Amino acid sequence: MNTETLAARRVVLDLLESVLRRRVPLDDALDQHRGLPGLEPRDRAFVRLLTATVIRRLGQIDAVVLSLLARPDLPKAGVLDILRVSAAQLLFLGTPAHAAVDTGVELAVAKGLAGMKGLINAVLRRLAREGADLLAAQDAGRLNTPDWLWLAWRQHYGTGHTRAIVDAHLVEAPLDITVKGDPHAWAERLEATVLPTGTLRRAAGGSVTELPGFNEGAWWVQDAAAALPARLLGDVAGLTVIDLCAAPGGKTAQLAAAGAKVTAVDRSAPRLDRLSRNMERLGLSVATAVADATKWQPDEPVDAVLLDAPCSATGTIRRHPDVARLKTPEDVGRLSGVQRRLLDRAIDMVKPGGLVVYCTCSLQPEEGEEQLSKLLSRRLDVMVEPIIPVDLAYGAEADVEALAPLVTDSGDVRTTPGHWAELGGLDGFFMTRLRRTA
Numbered sequence: 160m161n162t163e164t165l166a167a168r169r170v171v172l173d174l175l176e177s178v179l180r181r182r183v184p185l186d187d188a189l190d191q192h193r194g195l196p197g198l199e200p201r202d203r204a205f206v207r208l209l210t211a212t213v214i215r216r217l218g219q220i221d222a223v224v225l226s227l228l229a230r231p232d233l234p235k236a237g238v239l240d241i242l243r244v245s246a247a248q249l250l251f252l253g254t255p256a257h258a259a260v261d262t263g264v265e266l267a268v269a270k271g272l273a274g275m276k277g278l279i280n281a282v283l284r285r286l287a288r289e290g291a292d293l294l295a296a297q298d299a300g301r302l303n304t305p306d307w308l309w310l311a312w313r314q315h316y317g318t319g320h321t322r323a324i325v326d327a328h329l330v331e332a333p334l335d336i337t338v339k340g341d342p343h344a345w346a347e348r349l350e351a352t353v354l355p356t357g358t359l360r361r362a363a364g365g366s367v368t369e370l371p372g373f374n375e376g377a378w379w380v381q382d383a384a385a386a387l388p389a390r391l392l393g394d395v396a397g398l399t400v401i402d403l404c405a406a407p408g409g410k411t412a413q414l415a416a417a418g419a420k421v422t423a424v425d426r427s428a429p430r431l432d433r434l435s436r437n438m439e440r441l442g443l444s445v446a447t448a449v450a451d452a453t454k455w456q457p458d459e460p461v462d463a464v465l466l467d468a469p470c471s472a473t474g475t476i477r478r479h480p481d482v483a484r485l486k487t488p489e490d491v492g493r494l495s496g497v498q499r500r501l502l503d504r505a506i507d508m509v510k511p512g513g514l515v516v517y518c519t520c521s522l523q524p525e526e527g528e529e530q531l532s533k534l535l536s537r538r539l540d541v542m543v544e545p546i547i548p549v550d551l552a553y554g555a556e557a558d559v560e561a562l563a564p565l566v567t568d569s570g571d572v573r574t575t576p577g578h579w580a581e582l583g584g585l586d587g588f589f590m591t592r593l594r595r596t597a
């Protein structure tokens with residue numbers, strides 16, 4: 160193995176240490192790693208892919224490794240991570256067996272674990288021989304899903320749909336794009352298909368900034384489900400709209416492009432700064448406020464508020480497999496308290512008769528359906544303005560039948576990665592539309 164390849168694998172080991180033991184989100188760990196900028200772009204992309212693959216397939220990999228060890232528990236962290244990295248290459252990334260085995264042994268030496276070379280070599284050789292059969296006998300979706308998520312989803316969505324969700328998590332999400340103009344006009348240039356909601360979809364991978372139209376600000380990256388909440392406010396041209404918890408600004412851009420007078424509020428100055436740079440690239444103009452939205456107040460009530468509340472983000476596991484390993488039931492409990500306070504503030508900001516759209520990118524009912532039912536029992540000045548499938552459609556020829564499964568009987572929207580499997584899935588979101596009545 161050349162020194163650069165070894166350097167890339169060592170970065171992967173550092174990243175696994177950060178994510179799995181220090182509980183740092185993978186994107187932050189990637190941003191913070193000092194060795195990463197020194198690698199070739201191709202090696203950087205490989206580092207991300209390999210780390211994400213280990214985390215995405217952690218349950219499967221650990222089960223295989225454990226079955227090949229002559230002991231009942233997993234080895235110490237340093238050895239285990241080396242085995243995980245080589246196993247991910249062997250089992251999921253198509254690395255030739257000899258290269259994956261050599262990598263493991265060389266990494267052990269590089270990390271001062273030369274004494275473990277024999278064990279690593281023996282396990283990886285068996286893995287190369289028996290791995291495919293062991294994998295074929297596994298329940299991949301279940302093994303890669305922590306118990307608390309599996310149980311919560313099964314209770315809320317039923318076993319069949321939970322299976323569809325966990326199977327969708329095995330594959331990285333496609334790249335979704337919202338265009339300012341006509342999606343059909345951009346589909347060909349971006350080698351993308353147009354979804355029934357007007358979002359453009361192309362395979363994941365490659366450099367987004369090098370695609371046509373990026374520098375001109377013709378479009379931005381936004382999951383198809385994430386593009387729906389702003390649409391639920393209807394025609395916003397000329398209306399005053401507050402986008403609460405707005406950064407990095409995907410929904411702000413939709414509202415501004417549709418002609419709303421938008422104030423984007425976020426408590427994170429660096430994230431709001433990123434929002435401003437995004438708006439500049441897109442040629443859109445919005446007001447911004449760095450503030451805690453549980454305390455901030457507009458000068459006067461506005462026509463509409465969009466609240467994309469902070470949440471456990473369990474709807475984004477396809478894109479961020481680390482979420483499944485980092486988030487806990489306690490996070491869901493804590494965040495649902497924050498969401499409750501934000502939702503009350505959002506309703507207070509809107510004029511009587513005005514609309515509030517509440518959404519979270521979580522699959523947990525505590526952050527969606529249950530949050531809404533608690534709101535409706537504590538506040539009498541707000542009612543649900545039911546959503547119908549055509550509200551989600553883009554253009555007259557949209558396939559409304561494809562949209563119907565996303566709308567619940569109570570007139571809310573619930574998307575999951577198990578929806579539209581044949582089109583490449585959706586991020587998990589809950590969204591509801593409320594009207595202030597008094």
Ligand SMILES: C[S@@+](CC[C@H](N)C(=O)[O-])C[C@H]1O[C@@H](n2cnc3c(N)ncnc32)[C@H](O)[C@@H]1O
Pocket residue numbers: 403404405406407408409410411424425426427430450451452453467468469470
């Ligand atoms: C789900 S992200 C928002 C994504 C964004 N709406 C978009 O479409 O690009 C949640 C955001 O909420 C912000 N946030 C969290 N707590 C907040 C609070 N109390 N007040 C204001 N912003 C908050 C975070 O900084 C983060 O940028």
